[in-house]
Amino acid sequence: MKQNPDFFNAYILVHRPLTNHTNRILEKHELSSSYWRVLRILETAESKNFGDITNALMIEKPALTKIVKKLSTMGIVKIQRGQDKREKNVILTEFGKEKIDAIRSELNPFLESALEGLSQEQLHSAIEVLEIIQKNITKY
Numbered sequence: 001m002k003q004n005p006d007f008f009n010a011y012i013l014v015h016r017p018l019t020n021h022t023n024r025i026l027e028k029h030e031l032s033s034s035y036w037r038v039l040r041i042l043e044t045a046e047s048k049n050f051g052d053i054t055n056a057l058m059i060e061k062p063a064l065t066k067i068v069k070k071l072s073t074m075g076i077v078k079i080q081r082g083q084d085k086r087e088k089n090v091i092l093t094e095f096g097k098e099k100i101d102a103i104r105s106e107l108n109p110f111l112e113s114a115l116e117g118l119s120q121e122q123l124h125s126a127i128e129v130l131e132i133i134q135k136n137i138t139k140y
Contacts (some may be wrong), residue, residue: 018114025106030100036103038067042077042092043083043100049082051091058138071096 023056031039041048041056047055054064068090071077076096079088092100115123 004120021110022107025110026103028106029103034063035067038064038071038090039076039086039092039096039100039103042090042096047080047091049087051087053090086114 019033022036026032026036037057038053041053047068050061050064050068054061063067067078068079071138072079075093076099078091080091081087082089118126
């Protein structure tokens with residue numbers, strides 16, 4: 001297939017303003033998009049081990065350790081040793097759940113407005129395209 005840099009330029013034109021606006025909302029909660037990505041993982045499971053989180057987010061363990069330490073200091077998560085002493089589980093606290101709800105109440109209207117005018121079929125197709133690209137990129 002012939003390379004199409006227009007696709008990636010279009011992606012960058014969406015990604016940057018999305019991240020900037022998201023970070024402005026998150027700054028009110030003393031967080032950034034890196035921290036929000038971890039919270040979104042925990043939002044669905046409430047407890048995950050470090051390995052699961054690093055794999056899901058495609059980040060290194062030292063980067064996750066820094067994020068989790070800050071979230072723990074803020075009272076948003078707690079760290080619990082697993083059955084294997086080397087394993088650490090990250091658990092969302094009640095305060096963390098409340099924090100996610102507060103962030104979502106500010107963030108969701110923005111995200112919904114960003115998707116305004118798109119059908120469910122278009123959204124599904126866009127997700128499929130991005131998943132294929134992500135899979136292709138991870139080959140390298």
